[in-house]
Amino acid sequence: MKNKILVIIVIVVVLAAGIGIGIYLLGGEKEPTDGSEAGGGESVLEKNDFSIMMPKDWAETAAPTGVSAMVVNVNEEVTEPEAQRINFKTYYTVVYDTLNQRSREEYFQGVAASLNQAVPGFVVVREGEEKIDNQDAYFVEAEFNQRDIDFKILLVVFMGEGESVWIVTFNGLKSAWDDYKDSFYQVARSFKVH
Numbered sequence: 233m234k235n236k237i238l239v240i241i242v243i244v245v246v247l248a249a250g251i252g253i254g255i256y257l258l259g260g261e262k263e264p265t266d267g268s269e270a271g272g273g274e275s276v277l278e279k280n281d282f283s284i285m286m287p288k289d290w291a292e293t294a295a296p297t298g299v300s301a302m303v304v305n306v307n308e309e310v311t312e313p314e315a316q317r318i319n320f321k322t323y324y325t326v327v328y329d330t331l332n333q334r335s336r337e338e339y340f341q342g343v344a345a346s347l348n349q350a351v352p353g354f355v356v357v358r359e360g361e362e363k364i365d366n367q368d369a370y371f372v373e374a375e376f377n378q379r380d381i382d383f384k385i386l387l388v389v390f391m392g393e394g395e396s397v398w399i400v401t402f403n404g405l406k407s408a409w410d411d412y413k414d415s416f417y418q419v420a421r422s423f424k425v426h
Contacts, residue, residue: 305321403418
């Protein structure tokens, strides 16, 4: 369990440092989407264990170890100079985890505590729960500042069957949040476990 929470922490740190996007820009290649075209130009990213919508002009890229999928807005034109310096592009990731015999509430508390510890200034600004495709989902919007860049994320934890947990994390600039918010929630609500 600790290893999986560390994966989540690494994802947030990757966001702050821009490493994941650097991997993409410095040689990662777009992978086939393994999906079908959805309405409005979106496509569906199909994996063995799950499917999730992929917005138009976004592309799957090589994911860091421990991450099931990473999708990047490859055509994004970032205007913030600090974000440009680290080659930041908005992206989302999908990670598999297990409860490891913890309750759902203990799991949520553990994730929040780990993020607060790993990312100084990590502030939860909104949280809530809902049912998506007969799965419990826990939504967290949070903000933090790294390298003089204000980030805002949406973290969605899906409770699967038994001990299974899926975490979808959307990472972007706080200044662009209003442009992405509806799309992030739409993509999150499209997540389905096979």
